Amino acid sequence: MDRLDPPSRVLLGPGPSDVPPRVLRALAAPTVGHLDPYYIEVMEDVRARLRACFRTESPLTFPVSATGMAGMEACLANLLEPGDAMLVVVNGVFGGRMVEVATRLGAVVHRLEVPWGETVESGAVERALETHPDVTCVGIVHAETSTGAHQPLEGLGELVHAHGALLVVDAVTSFTGAPLEVDVWGIDACYTGSQKCLSAPPGLSPVTFSARAVARMEARSAPVRSWYLDTSLLRAYWEGEGGRRSYHHTAPVNMTYALREALQLVMEEGLEARFARHRRHHAALRAGLEALGLRYVPARSLPMLNCVRVPDGIDEAAARRRLLSEWGIEIGGGLGPFAGKAWRIGLMGASCTRRNVDLALVALASVMERPAREALDAADAAS
Amino acid sequence: MDRLDPPSRVLLGPGPSDVPPRVLRALAAPTVGHLDPYYIEVMEDVRARLRACFRTESPLTFPVSATGMAGMEACLANLLEPGDAMLVVVNGVFGGRMVEVATRLGAVVHRLEVPWGETVESGAVERALETHPDVTCVGIVHAETSTGAHQPLEGLGELVHAHGALLVVDAVTSFTGAPLEVDVWGIDACYTGSQKCLSAPPGLSPVTFSARAVARMEARSAPVRSWYLDTSLLRAYWEGEGGRRSYHHTAPVNMTYALREALQLVMEEGLEARFARHRRHHAALRAGLEALGLRYVPARSLPMLNCVRVPDGIDEAAARRRLLSEWGIEIGGGLGPFAGKAWRIGLMGASCTRRNVDLALVALASVMERPAREALDAADAAS
Numbered sequence: 135m136d137r138l139d140p141p142s143r144v145l146l147g148p149g150p151s152d153v154p155p156r157v158l159r160a161l162a163a164p165t166v167g168h169l170d171p172y173y174i175e176v177m178e179d180v181r182a183r184l185r186a187c188f189r190t191e192s193p194l195t196f197p198v199s200a201t202g203m204a205g206m207e208a209c210l211a212n213l214l215e216p217g218d219a220m221l222v223v224v225n226g227v228f229g230g231r232m233v234e235v236a237t238r239l240g241a242v243v244h245r246l247e248v249p250w251g252e253t254v255e256s257g258a259v260e261r262a263l264e265t266h267p268d269v270t271c272v273g274i275v276h277a278e279t280s281t282g283a284h285q286p287l288e289g290l291g292e293l294v295h296a297h298g299a300l301l302v303v304d305a306v307t308s309f310t311g312a313p314l315e316v317d318v319w320g321i322d323a324c325y326t327g328s329q330k331c332l333s334a335p336p337g338l339s340p341v342t343f344s345a346r347a348v349a350r351m352e353a354r355s356a357p358v359r360s361w362y363l364d365t366s367l368l369r370a371y372w373e374g375e376g377g378r379r380s381y382h383h384t385a386p387v388n389m390t391y392a393l394r395e396a397l398q399l400v401m402e403e404g405l406e407a408r409f410a411r412h413r414r415h416h417a418a419l420r421a422g423l424e425a426l427g428l429r430y431v432p433a434r435s436l437p438m439l440n441c442v443r444v445p446d447g448i449d450e451a452a453a454r455r456r457l458l459s460e461w462g463i464e465i466g467g468g469l470g471p472f473a474g475k476a477w478r479i480g481l482m483g484a485s486c487t488r489r490n491v492d493l494a495l496v497a498l499a500s501v502m503e504r505p506a507r508e509a510l511d512a513a514d515a516a517s
Numbered sequence: 518m519d520r521l522d523p524p525s526r527v528l529l530g531p532g533p534s535d536v537p538p539r540v541l542r543a544l545a546a547p548t549v550g551h552l553d554p555y556y557i558e559v560m561e562d563v564r565a566r567l568r569a570c571f572r573t574e575s576p577l578t579f580p581v582s583a584t585g586m587a588g589m590e591a592c593l594a595n596l597l598e599p600g601d602a603m604l605v606v607v608n609g610v611f612g613g614r615m616v617e618v619a620t621r622l623g624a625v626v627h628r629l630e631v632p633w634g635e636t637v638e639s640g641a642v643e644r645a646l647e648t649h650p651d652v653t654c655v656g657i658v659h660a661e662t663s664t665g666a667h668q669p670l671e672g673l674g675e676l677v678h679a680h681g682a683l684l685v686v687d688a689v690t691s692f693t694g695a696p697l698e699v700d701v702w703g704i705d706a707c708y709t710g711s712q713k714c715l716s717a718p719p720g721l722s723p724v725t726f727s728a729r730a731v732a733r734m735e736a737r738s739a740p741v742r743s744w745y746l747d748t749s750l751l752r753a754y755w756e757g758e759g760g761r762r763s764y765h766h767t768a769p770v771n772m773t774y775a776l777r778e779a780l781q782l783v784m785e786e787g788l789e790a791r792f793a794r795h796r797r798h799h800a801a802l803r804a805g806l807e808a809l810g811l812r813y814v815p816a817r818s819l820p821m822l823n824c825v826r827v828p829d830g831i832d833e834a835a836a837r838r839r840l841l842s843e844w845g846i847e848i849g850g851g852l853g854p855f856a857g858k859a860w861r862i863g864l865m866g867a868s869c870t871r872r873n874v875d876l877a878l879v880a881l882a883s884v885m886e887r888p889a890r891e892a893l894d895a896a897d898a899a900s
Contacts, residue, residue, distance in 0.1 A: 150770065164523050164525050384719040392771075
């Protein structure tokens with residue numbers, strides 16, 4: 135490689151999404167030290183904005199200095215001790231990953247299996263909690279990126295708390311793209327990523343922990359096995375103690391700038407308006423995709439991630455390669471049981487525009503060798 | 518905070534260092550997907566350049582998607598199993614952190630204590646290995662950022678291997694600033710950071726593992742407790758299997774661009790020329806600091822980090838605050854036993870220039886309320 139010169143893509147996959155120029159400019163702002171008074175102002179600003187977007191008052195809200203999967207691991211590593219029992223709802227890749235991460239941490243994991251593409255009813259969670267009364271944590275995915283299923287969470291916190299457990303939620307794909315009410319829904323630990331509906335580059339994983347979660351962590355019998363992800367150490371840096379910040383690791387300063395700017399863009403648009411934008415363009419895309427003969431995998435689809443079955447006779451990987459090489463458009467393929475059988479089309483954050491809906495429809499029609507007109511008309515009528 | 522508008526600092530602390538404009542431009546290049554063919558080219562390019570800078574042929578060489586401390590944790594988490602014995606040379610903060618990280622991973626850690634600021638002789642390591650014949654890993658810090666001590670490593674690998682152990686080296690501060698010969702010195706695992714002599718922003722931690730280390734990892738009796746840092750999973754993404762890359766996490770794409778560009782700058786300058794530049798400006802700074810009456814803490818100082826005792830009668834924290842507010846210059850304070858008693862002045866990567874040597878001397882003289890002329894003359898004579 136002679137020189138770095140990345141192509142200009144239209145990112146309509148499962149993430150990352152297109153990063154707005156303002157966020158890229160923030161990313162490239164001058165690096166300051168990780169204990170510089172200016173950086174501490176940025177940290178405080180980011181924490182306040184994250185709380186607003188998580189809809190929480192919890193002080194322990196900050197970005198983990200790594201990608202979304204490290205956010206998952208941070209939540210589980212701090213809340214679980216070896217031998218603890220955890221219940222995980224598994225209806226796709228990311229529920230499966232919670233099982234894997236928790237098992238490696240030494241937890242005894244009970245899987246509540248739901249067919250991929252479906253969501254779980256609270257009655258099923260209740261029965262599982264009655265079967266396993268020793269469960270201390272319940273893990274569930276709000277936005278299952280592998281299937282596009284949108285899990286309702288209202289009331290779940292109350293149910294989980296009534297059984298003496300904590301509720302851990304994966305909101306990587308839904309954060310700032312669909313309603314997420316951490317405090318109202320009684321979520322005790324929630325993690326997300328910078329590169330989905332926030333439209334910052336990948337690399338940071340915002341997390342939040344409730345007072346219940348903090349009490350659980352403070353009552354641990356042994357330190358968290360991961361030094362890097364131990365919130366008791368991270369708090370001394372992110373929250374400070376007695377007005378002093380303790381050095382823990384050298385924070386990813388420029389990525390924090392980008393996260394700050396992306397959060398600022400969310401604030402300027404307003405959360406409700408942002409959710410409405412994601413719903414509106416989803417409706418248009420959905421009408422267009424269905425006009426092209428594509429059927430959705432989940433009964434309850436996320437607005438920002440559209441997972442559709444690939445019709446017989448179409449080579450899904452070849453179609454994606456053509457989208458990338460001829461159109462510069464990235465979409466995702468299926469995972470697990472949907473490998474080779476589904477496409478995952480994201481409309482996240484800055485990628486979620488009417489222009490991209492039509493572009494996706496025209497390009498898909500082209501690689502499917504079908505006329506685009508009907509799909510465009512359907513999108514138009516639905517938007 | 519109304520708008521993000523970071524001040525322009527001169528970063529002469531223990532890291533981060535000043536990020537060159539070319540690296541900031543690379544950082545802000547268009548984001549592509551983490552499985553985009555273009556990104557895979559960037560990954561291959563980064564791996565090749567990292568191998569060149571680590572001076573290794575090891576295929577398992579890649580950046581961990583988190584900061585330097587996660588690189589330390591990745592090395593230890595993959596090489597240690599609960600109950601394994603590790604010997605750690607402790608002569609500063611980062612040796613102490615290896616002890617802490619390894620202990621949390623369930624290892625039985627033997628500390629080889631050396632006074633802060635000093636380095637260890639290989640005879641002492643040999644005696645410790647004879648005392649603890651069950652040791653499977655020896656950890657040592659090449660460049661102790663907390664004291665400025667430069668640990669010689671030649672011959673250590675041979676000694677450690679003769680006792681059936683692996684050698685783990687912290688090269689966070691020395692990488693690309695002073696000679697580091699991973700293969701020749703028999704280093705089995707080595708980690709560094711993007712933000713020191715590489716002068717990329719903080720956020721990535723390049724690591725390399727020898728064939729011996731890979732064999733050890735493949736013989737593990739249980740999976741690595743950290744899913745995020747498990748090299749057996751990371752290999753499937755960074756090296757691929759059968760021409761396919763497996764998704765593990767969403768890689769920090771833009772940070773990888775910056776790392777690539779920073780590595781390219783190292784290649785253009787040449788490693789030897791870069792080391793010589795660090796030695797040359799260190800000699801000038803040292804002569805100037807000594808002319809100002811400042812005495813070095815370590816007997817064997819790193820070129821890129823200059824740790825000096827603060828003379829009696831000077832408030833070290835107040836002086837640093839003045840350097841930052843009046844001069845826009847960041848230097849570091851002392852840590853541990855040197856808290857309040859030392860300054861740590863970095864000349865790393867892009868920050869390592871003759872201009873910055875004189876600037877540091879003039880600014881330090883000013884906040885110490887001493888004339889600068891003698892220091893500048895001494896620097897001039899030594900450079």
